[in-house]
Amino acid sequence: MKKIFVTGGAGFIGSAFIRLVLDETSDVEIIDFDALTYAGNLDNLVGLDENRHKFIHGDIRNREAVLNALPDDCDAIFNFAAESHVDRSIHSADEFLTTNIIGTQVLLDAARAKNIRRFVQVSTDEVMGTLPEDDTAFFNEDSPIQPNSPYAASKASAELVVRAARETFGIDAVITRCGNNYGPRQFPEKLIPLMIANAMNDEPLPVYGDGKNVRDWIYVEDHARAIWMVYEKGKSGEAYNIGARNERQNLEVVTSILDSLGKPHSLIKYVTDRLGHDRRYAIDATKVENEIGWKTQTTWEEGLAKTIRWYQENQDWVERIRNGAYRDYYKKHYGMEVGTV
Numbered sequence: 001m002k003k004i005f006v007t008g009g010a011g012f013i014g015s016a017f018i019r020l021v022l023d024e025t026s027d028v029e030i031i032d033f034d035a036l037t038y039a040g041n042l043d044n045l046v047g048l049d050e051n052r053h054k055f056i057h058g059d060i061r062n063r064e065a066v067l068n069a070l071p072d073d074c075d076a077i078f079n080f081a082a083e084s085h086v087d088r089s090i091h092s093a094d095e096f097l098t099t100n101i102i103g104t105q106v107l108l109d110a111a112r113a114k115n116i117r118r119f120v121q122v123s124t125d126e127v128m129g130t131l132p133e134d135d136t137a138f139f140n141e142d143s144p145i146q147p148n149s150p151y152a153a154s155k156a157s158a159e160l161v162v163r164a165a166r167e168t169f170g171i172d173a174v175i176t177r178c179g180n181n182y183g184p185r186q187f188p189e190k191l192i193p194l195m196i197a198n199a200m201n202d203e204p205l206p207v208y209g210d211g212k213n214v215r216d217w218i219y220v221e222d223h224a225r226a227i228w229m230v231y232e233k234g235k236s237g238e239a240y241n242i243g244a245r246n247e248r249q250n251l252e253v254v255t256s257i258l259d260s261l262g263k264p265h266s267l268i269k270y271v272t273d274r275l276g277h278d279r280r281y282a283i284d285a286t287k288v289e290n291e292i293g294w295k296t297q298t299t300w301e302e303g304l305a306k307t308i309r310w311y312q313e314n315q316d317w318v319e320r321i322r323n324g325a326y327r328d329y330y331k332k333h334y335g336m337e338v339g340t341v
């Protein structure tokens, strides 16, 4: 059995990754280390094979806890753990800097102390800033690192500490930079689940600015598979951009959700734009396609339909979140109660 250490495995992408690895391999055991912040959810881990998945509650900023949880014979660390929501980083950056940067350094130190074979840093296209609206420019692996939000700055800094650990200590590390994910179990503060949840409840759908910001959307399972393949085949020291060549304006995403649910476009409510809102992200995935042999498998239409179906069939999951501390965040951010934006 191969052992891997996954941080942030109770979150949206980490739990999708764990599900995929357990489903598609038979010789991998997973230690899932997660602090269970507001975004971590043990409901995301229900039904996993308990013989091959062990959950440990812990914080990546806590050196002793990480060293205690990380087995000596571990093959790799996959670092998903992060504060991940741009809007929250605009309200306060503190947790973003400590978890995303210091936490990554603690994991790198632990990888060195225990001689872990490979370190996989799950990063984001947002480290590369924003693109002009014309459709000829794409992010590639040579694009400059120029983050625009506190979240993106913390993820860019994390990439730099990974790079430094490799250059200084020879840590074997690869970095993945993916675009916007969507799929089951995404916390409903993010665009797609927020819009699905509000539309299902006939509540207003808050759209920032003119709604024309462009994101490059990928189904979460395709991202998870790319991370696994980069771990298996990626070259140490390299970054790989991951994207499904699926650029959509926010307004198009929102109207597709309303149409799928048979809800009126009059539910759309334009709200004050996010500060420093990046205009367009678009990823050139040629390197991961050619070097690693990864390709996206899920079309936008299939992925969105599967996602909407999951939220329809799991309304308890959504309501447990909407009835919890999320209400306070929603009120602080949009100035109104959940459901009354």
Ligand SMILES: NC(=O)c1ccc[n+]([C@@H]2O[C@H](COP(=O)([O-])OP(=O)(O)OC[C@H]3O[C@@H](n4cnc5c(N)ncnc54)[C@H](O)[C@@H]3O)[C@@H](O)[C@H]2O)c1
Residues within 6 Å of the ligand: 007, 008, 009, 010, 011, 012, 013, 014, 033, 034, 035, 036, 037, 038, 039, 040, 041, 058, 059, 060, 061, 079, 080, 081, 082, 083, 084, 085, 099, 103, 122, 123, 124, 125, 155, 177, 178, 179, 180, 181, 182, 187
């Ligand atoms: N969501 C996206 O579209 C997207 C795109 C590209 C990259 N990423 C990156 O993928 C990773 C996962 O994103 P996500 O959307 O699943 O995020 P998420 O917010 O859903 O989950 C983050 C998880 O990390 C855990 N966590 C937070 N702080 C921790 C700490 N100090 N110690 C241990 N665990 C901690 C949380 O409890 C949660 O389970 C992040 O690193 C993010 O930057 C996300």
